[in-house]
Amino acid sequence: MSTATLEPQPRVHTQRNYLNADYGWKSWLFTVDHKRIALLYMISVTFFFIIGGSFAVLMRIHLTEPQGALVQPETYNKLFTLHGVVMIFFFLIPSIPAVLGNFLVPLMVGARDLAFPKLNLLSWYIYITGGLFTLYSAIAGGVDTGWTFYTPYSSTYSNTQVTAVAIGVFITGFSSILTGLNFIVTIHKMRAPGLTWFRMPLFLWAMYATSIIMVLGTPVLAITLFLLALEHLFHVGIFSPALGGDPLLFQHLFWFYSHPAVYIMILPAMGVVSEIIPCFARKRIFGYKVICFSSVAIAVLGFLVWGHHMFVTGQSIYAGLIFSLLSFLVAIPSAIKVFNWTATLYKGSISYEAPMLYALGFIGLFTMGGLTGLFLASLATDVHLNGTYFIVAHFHYIMVGGAVMGYLGGIHFWWPKITGRMYPNAWAALAAAIVFVGFNLTFFPQFILGYLGMPRRYAFYPAEFQVLNVMSSAGATVLGVGYLIPLIYLMWSMRYGPLAEPNPWGATGLEWTTSSPPPTENFAEIPVVTQEAYAYAPEEAAGD
Amino acid sequence: MQSLPFQPEQASTIAKSVDQLYFFLTAVTLFFTALIFSIIFYFMIRYRRRSPDERPKAIEGSFPLEVLWTVIPTLIVAVIFVWGSTLYFRNSEPPRGSMEIFVTGKQWMWKVEHPEGQREINEMHVPLGRPVKLTMTSEDVIHDFFVPAFRVKKDVLPGRYTSLWFQATKVGTFHLFCAQYCGAFHAGMIGSIVVQEPDEYERWLAGGTTGESMEQAGEKVFQQTGCPSCHMADGTGLGPSLLGVYGHPVKLTSGETVTADDAYLRECILQPALRRVFGYKPLMTSFQGQLTEEQLNNVIAYIRALGNTPPPPPKQEVKP
Numbered sequence: 001m002s003t004a005t006l007e008p009q010p011r012v013h014t015q016r017n018y019l020n021a022d023y024g025w026k027s028w029l030f031t032v033d034h035k036r037i038a039l040l041y042m043i044s045v046t047f048f049f050i051i052g053g054s055f056a057v058l059m060r061i062h063l064t065e066p067q068g069a070l071v072q073p074e075t076y077n078k079l080f081t082l083h084g085v086v087m088i089f090f091f092l093i094p095s096i097p098a099v100l101g102n103f104l105v106p107l108m109v110g111a112r113d114l115a116f117p118k119l120n121l122l123s124w125y126i127y128i129t130g131g132l133f134t135l136y137s138a139i140a141g142g143v144d145t146g147w148t149f150y151t152p153y154s155s156t157y158s159n160t161q162v163t164a165v166a167i168g169v170f171i172t173g174f175s176s177i178l179t180g181l182n183f184i185v186t187i188h189k190m191r192a193p194g195l196t197w198f199r200m201p202l203f204l205w206a207m208y209a210t211s212i213i214m215v216l217g218t219p220v221l222a223i224t225l226f227l228l229a230l231e232h233l234f235h236v237g238i239f240s241p242a243l244g245g246d247p248l249l250f251q252h253l254f255w256f257y258s259h260p261a262v263y264i265m266i267l268p269a270m271g272v273v274s275e276i277i278p279c280f281a282r283k284r285i286f287g288y289k290v291i292c293f294s295s296v297a298i299a300v301l302g303f304l305v306w307g308h309h310m311f312v313t314g315q316s317i318y319a320g321l322i323f324s325l326l327s328f329l330v331a332i333p334s335a336i337k338v339f340n341w342t343a344t345l346y347k348g349s350i351s352y353e354a355p356m357l358y359a360l361g362f363i364g365l366f367t368m369g370g371l372t373g374l375f376l377a378s379l380a381t382d383v384h385l386n387g388t389y390f391i392v393a394h395f396h397y398i399m400v401g402g403a404v405m406g407y408l409g410g411i412h413f414w415w416p417k418i419t420g421r422m423y424p425n426a427w428a429a430l431a432a433a434i435v436f437v438g439f440n441l442t443f444f445p446q447f448i449l450g451y452l453g454m455p456r457r458y459a460f461y462p463a464e465f466q467v468l469n470v471m472s473s474a475g476a477t478v479l480g481v482g483y484l485i486p487l488i489y490l491m492w493s494m495r496y497g498p499l500a501e502p503n504p505w506g507a508t509g510l511e512w513t514t515s516s517p518p519p520t521e522n523f524a525e526i527p528v529v530t531q532e533a534y535a536y537a538p539e540e541a542a543g544d
Numbered sequence: 545m546q547s548l549p550f551q552p553e554q555a556s557t558i559a560k561s562v563d564q565l566y567f568f569l570t571a572v573t574l575f576f577t578a579l580i581f582s583i584i585f586y587f588m589i590r591y592r593r594r595s596p597d598e599r600p601k602a603i604e605g606s607f608p609l610e611v612l613w614t615v616i617p618t619l620i621v622a623v624i625f626v627w628g629s630t631l632y633f634r635n636s637e638p639p640r641g642s643m644e645i646f647v648t649g650k651q652w653m654w655k656v657e658h659p660e661g662q663r664e665i666n667e668m669h670v671p672l673g674r675p676v677k678l679t680m681t682s683e684d685v686i687h688d689f690f691v692p693a694f695r696v697k698k699d700v701l702p703g704r705y706t707s708l709w710f711q712a713t714k715v716g717t718f719h720l721f722c723a724q725y726c727g728a729f730h731a732g733m734i735g736s737i738v739v740q741e742p743d744e745y746e747r748w749l750a751g752g753t754t755g756e757s758m759e760q761a762g763e764k765v766f767q768q769t770g771c772p773s774c775h776m777a778d779g780t781g782l783g784p785s786l787l788g789v790y791g792h793p794v795k796l797t798s799g800e801t802v803t804a805d806d807a808y809l810r811e812c813i814l815q816p817a818l819r820r821v822f823g824y825k826p827l828m829t830s831f832q833g834q835l836t837e838e839q840l841n842n843v844i845a846y847i848r849a850l851g852n853t854p855p856p857p858p859k860q861e862v863k864p
Contacts, residue, residue, distance in 0.1 A: 073729055073731060145725075150685075150724070152686070153685040153725070157684060157727060241701075241702045242702065242833075247702055281600075283602065283603065286603060286605050287609075288604075288605065290605065312697050312698055313701070314701060317632065325625055328621040329621075332617050332618055335613070336610070340610075342580060342584060343603075343605075345587035345588070348587070349591065349594075351593040352588075363580065364577075364581060364584070368573070371572065371573040371576055374572070374624055377625075377628075379629050380561075380565055380628045380632045384562055384695040384696075387697065452551075452692065455723040457731075459730070536599070538599050
């Protein structure tokens with residue numbers, strides 16, 4: 001691509017901005033600019049997404065044959081474990097907060113940087129250190145416990161790299177804590193004059209709710225993994241009954257973090273969608289405050305539902321009853337959000353650029369993911385579906401259909417701001433459609449597989465389940481193509497894309513008032529906010 | 545490859561009721577998915593941007609609508625909650641007079657023991673139309689006993705007992721899966737439940753047995769381990785007599801009362817110091833690691849049988 005090209009030479013940004021302010025690797029690896037750190041994160045999470053995705057591809061190839069087409073069962077177990085660990089801890093949890101949040105929180109509050117720029121850089125180094133431990137473990141033989149690390153299998157029976165992965169995840173947790181802390185302080189203390197809490201864009205509310213979960217929940221995960229490592233390395237009896245421990249204690253501790261972690265992954269995507277929908281419908285979001293409070297409600301209730309992962313463990317049936325009730329309650333704020341996003345479209349002026357397609361896709365898939373969650377919150381049906389492919393399908397609808405669609409939508413929405421370049425919209429729209437179709441082909445058959453009784457984490461399976469598995473694997477191929485296309489045109493656009501205006505979508509929000517890409521200091525002058533968020537209607541700017 | 549089934553076989557008394565709830569949930573899911581999708585598609589077409597400078601009027605929101613779409617989902621989930629919980633509660637206790645079978649999970653096989661002494665691996669014969677209660681434990685990691693056709697599932701834990709029950713309504717062979725990941729050959733920890741007509745089951749039970757029931761095997765372990773030297777039948781030993789104990793309340797040194805069930809007896813054998821019987825000194829040593837899960841099951845089966853014998857007169861003289 002470097003020499004004699006027939007394409008017209010692209011124009012370049014002559015104005016000084018955060019990208020051309022300085023050159024050389026030091027200017028990146030020692031930067032304290034939140035926007036550059038966001039790009040460091042973007043490159044790293046993309047790297048981990050490709051690694052985690054490759055494991056998934058190998059798994060889907062393997063499962064096309066009932067006896068397993070590709071690898072030994074031990075290897076398959078390592079594949080699904082590393083797929084889960086890498087995707088959850090190294091892609092999904094940092095994806096929107098650490099990439100888009102890092103880039104946007106200061107811009108959206110009208111500040112020059114986050115409250116603690118050096119802590120922000122530190123959090124990236126911590127993340128990378130944790131990632132290296134995990135990669136080391138993969139190379140040094142892998143780990144086969146499942147991303148859930150259930151004891152006593154993980155602590156006393158597995159002979160794989162449990163400690164290395166536990167250390168990797170333990171370390172990475174601190175990067176979440178620091179990012180969360182940074183966001184909370186920034187949102188509290190650094191909002192521009194006039195930017196009251198209820199004038200904040202909903203993305204900031206989502207980041208705020210997410211940060212609270214990160215700061216409160218992640219330490220519990222760290223403690224749990226520390227105890228696991230203690231038992232694994234020094235045989236201190238905590239979880240293993242053979243050593244005098246309690247076999248279920250680990251699950252309580254683990255899910256106390258890991259269920260809220262689901263909301264760490266999905267709340268930011270909800271925030272992204274709450275920005276995209278009003279912009280492309282040119283409408284103020286419907287029920288602004290309701291969406292704010294539903295984010296907070298989800299964050300709080302999310303801490304009280306962990307026991308629904310344990311309905312079949314033999315925990316007290318009364319505990320099951322309470323956890324079931326609370327799990328149903330947490331479904332309601334999610335439903336309210338879906339209705340409000342949909343209502344925002346009413347009497348709008350809707351256009352269909354790629355970010356909007358991702359956002360609408362998100363609503364559809366999240367709705368299905370949320371509704372199938374009711375099957376699992378309900379005690380009698382959970383007994384049958386727990387531990388089967390139904391669970392796998394359900395959480396992929398939330399995590400991939402929801403969180404990944406939200407992340408891609410956000411990347412497409414803010415790409416002009418981040419890079420100062422536009423991407424080819426037709427390709428982007430095509431990719432969004434392929435991702436939507438491929439996703440459903442991959443994961444819908446898994447609902448049926450689960451209902452029919454196929455347990456998850458099976459390296460081989462009875463032949464009657466083959467048809468649905470082959471369908472799922474075929475869908476995964478389509479999904480894979482859908483993910484590769486954006487990787488190509490987005491990279492292409494960084495060099496060849498047309499230059500972006502400061503506000504190419506005609507969106508509201510302070511980030512669109514500065515140039516694309518923004519200067520290092522974000523704003524020449526700290527802006528003053530005089531109106532509500534999403535003031536898309538002209539008359540709204542005056543009154544209200 | 546076979547034709548695509550969309551429903552697992554219904555082969556237990558609870559399968560149909562679980563499926564009814566499942567279908568209701570499916571209907572709710574389809575309805576709301578269709579509703580949201582059609583509204584979105586309708587709006588997408590109806591309110592598509594017709595000219596680049598359209599500036600539609602702002603709508604703040606609507607309180608009545610917010611109330612409406614908070615209350616309706618709340619009512620729907622309330623119905624599902626009550627329905628799901630009622631079924632779960634109804635199915636959580638085995639009916640009186642259920643026959644018992646004992647299951648031990650270990651990497652990577654299911655060991656099954658019938659009270660009459662019949663042993664099986666990765667296969668479980670049960671009679672049609674009789675409630676069966678399983679008492680389950682694991683020798684190593686957490687497993688999970690899952691029979692899709694019966695819609696039952698329960699974790700099988702090391703160091704404690706869990707139980708589930710079912711009543712088969714169809715003769716045939718059904719999948720038994722381990723549904724909790726348990727290591728390298730987790731996928732191979734599968735077996736079958738063979739449901740037979742009662743008379744056929746009786747014939748199966750009579751044939752090929754070791755000639756020793758669980759109770760008899762348990763008595764042998766009880767004698768060999770030296771239990772009777774303290775647990776004397778007439779109640780004069782250093783430990784309490786075990787006659788008439790099983791299933792009855794036992795007073796503890798703490799002043800509490802527990803029912804002497806499988807879990808309590810297991811704890812007494814493995815961790816005797818934890819909850820001691822009122823009136824006896826803490827003399828018993830732990831048998832942790834000395835008895836296999838099968839031997840434990842057998843000893844408890846023996847103590848269970850002793851439960852039907854009337855207990856000796858209460859001991860008076862020893863202070864706590």
